[in-house]
Amino acid sequence: MAISLDAGIPSGSIERKWDDYKFSVKLVNPANKRKFNVIVVGSGLAGASAAATLAELGYRVTMLTFHDSPRRAHSIAAQGGINAAKNYQNDGDSVQRLFYDTVKGGDYRAREANVYRLAQVSVNIIDQCVAQGVPFAREYGGLLDNRSFGGAQVSRTFYARGQTGQQLLLGAYQALARQVRLGNVELHNRTEMLDLVVKDGLACGVVARHLVTGAVRSFSGHAVVLATGGYGNVFFLSTNAKASNVTAAWRAHKRGALMANPCYTQIHPTCIPASDDFQSKLTLMSESLRNDGRIWVPTTPNDVRSPDQIPESERDYYLERRYPAFGNLVPRDVASRAAKREVDSGHGVGPIQNGVYLDFGSAVDRLGREVIEERYGNLFQMYERITGEDPYKKPMRIYPAVHYTMGGLWVDYNLMSNVPGLYVLGEANFSDHGANRLGASALMQGLADGYFVLPATIGAHLAPLLGTEPVPIDDPVFRDAEANVDAQVHRLLSVKGTKTVDHFHRELGKIMWDHCGMARSAESLDEALTSIPALRDEFWSDVRVLGENESFNQSLERAGRVADFLEFGELLVRDARHREESCGGHFRVEHQTEEGEALRNDDDFAYVGAWEWTGEGNTPELHKESLTFDNVALAQRSYK
Amino acid sequence: MDLNLKVWRQAGPDAVGRFEIYPMHDVSEDMSFLELFDVLNEQLETRGEEPVAFDHDCREGICGSCAMMIDGRAHGPERGTATCQLHLRKLTDRETITVEPWRAAGFPIIKDLAVDRSALDRIVEAGGYITAPTGAARDANEILVAKQASDAAMDAAACIGCGACVAACPNGAGQLFTAAKYSHLSLLPQGQPERFTRVVSMVEEMERWFGSCTNHGECEAACPKEISVNFIAMLNRDYVKAQFKNPALSGQRH
Incomplete structure (x- = not known):
């Protein structure tokens, strides 16, 4: 099939692209919005924020979630925080810097224009969430507090204890609930999308199965929005929830949507190591812990002494040694590979030597137990429950685990896939993180897509459809x-x-x-x-x-x-x-x-690899969208 | 360790239920309670018996999906712990563990240990939000919130919506869930304009589904996030106050 991968990036300077685009895009007048029905699949940060915002604008929305309640989507488990270029800390942050950090952190495999837009709307997300009542951490004077995350040298991460994802999702869920009560959103829970329906090249609906009754039912609309999360569970053991899956995205792929960069998977450096064969999932310990925790292994291989018996001189703080500038806050991919290197070379710790230490000893000495407890109390408690060890007394044991997937369905600047009318948001799309996502950027992207990007871009598809009815479900x-x-x-x-x-x-x-x-x-x-x-x-x-x-x-x-x-x-x-x-x-x-x-290898691989399904048993076909970097110079990443 | 699982089996909402006893041999103390059910279900399926249905997802104690009555206690004996975070090392003193679904009229049984908790969504839809359509917000730091107020709101907002409070309550009351959501929003300056209409609509919706609160306090003891019953006092106080408030006059300071 001849497919042209035109991302549709607006012309003009990178600072002006989004504003110029919003001015040029076709609008649907308020009275006409109620004539359009949009199907949103998935109720996490991206799906719930999109459904709520579209409904506020006046569109009729049908929301499908396989959960018993929209609030259970796995965004709820995000711990550490959400980035925004507010520069409230006066430490040199800016839209330009967040853009640069994200492109660099993604190892120069993301689309510049998308990332710049993400950095621009990041500031609006925080405003929106505070207005909704998200209880972000605050200073005594009443202002918002920030902390640092990997891959950045500024403090731009907003957080709500160790439950930032939960609080952001509840904010979006509450906005959605309000629209459900107003009758603008039709909510179908315990309903799993199992096929995408395409007619004359346009996405026109989905088929779903009700998980309690088994009834298979069609839903028809003028557009379909997939916000169905990532595919980390292809590894069975990951930090994803048990039900997280690739099914909605994969079935859309089999109906023609291209799957981009699926090999970009993120292995998160700070998870609790697996303990046995019955292990059903892995648990993340937030990256925020690397603000105060120091990572080390014994210098001698196969050292089975208890950590308190190992003197300072026999500890290798290998991240601080190898990356003095970023230290324990190097990006996730770098930290994960470094941990693997230590464990592979026999320096691993714990009963089956499959971890490294994350030590809060010096932070407790410096700040006192109370401060550490306030910052990370719930994480420490979770660690204690799972391992039976007290991290205030004994360093945590951590090891990398599959956590997030940067790849996903290919989308253009409008977040629309190559199947017109099919939009893909959040982790389910491939767009903004390149080959590696920075900490606290997933929440930012999910909410950017749902609150601000899709509601502005969807008009481009819908406006010309004015006067048309959705395809009837007996078609x-x-x-x-x-x-x-x-x-x-x-x-x-x-x-x-x-x-x-x-x-x-x-x-x-x-x-x-x-x-x-x-x-x-x-x-x-x-x-x-x-x-x-x-x-x-x-x-x-x-x-x-x-x-x-x-x-x-x-x-x-x-x-x-x-x-x-x-x-x-x-x-x-x-x-x-x-x-x-x-x-x-x-x-x-x-x-x-x-x-x-x-x-x-920038000469040969500075492109998005988007795969086309060619039928059962056939080799998929690769399409390429080349990436150009006009605003960030391609360089070997260095965090030394 | 060896133990017997005594599990409530019920094929559907209208089917007659019964207990089944499943002996579990040689299970590890490091296993989580839901992993014990994974093992049980693998064994059942291998034997050709239908596995036990139960809701679960994140297995990190935050999504609120898991819901098991363990030896008569919602989420089991460990304080502040959801079923998915309970590990067998905390249950080594038992020979038989009885596992039932949430028992409350407001939560009809779907199958085995899975129940329908949609009523909690209806309460949020009735008023558990701050009206703030996307795009209209002012700069986040223009709203000052005292750290203590923000912390108190967060204490209430930590609710995971699992329904353990209802299951633990002898009356099947939904007060702690409702109070937690209500207090989260109403402790913040952003939540003030809708405060008194919110309390009335949420309480009235709650009463459509759940029993009445008689201050037993079992809910707080069962809550995996240890949410305080003091929030119920706040809900009750504001509900009474609301009877005397005219929202049209709320712009007047004195």
């Missing part, structure tokens, strides 16, 4: 999509094999982590390209899904999601195999500097 395109969903559900139920869904998910996760995790090689990736299809074949011949469709059947839900991960995982590996360079979260062992840092 053959909807009937076909419903039949497709029914067929998939019944195929899963009819295998009647011997192994559980979780078994296959765990096996897939092992392949992904071992062959396409923190370090990837041509050899390991080729191996995965053989073993994933084999596992997928085994899944379809031997999976056991009990029960029936017409009930609350959680195994059936999971089976559909794992089936999609088994296809998507292969594409992720294929993308990693084709990208012959290291950048951000994508580290190919063949491409590193003498010091072991990621080595980019």
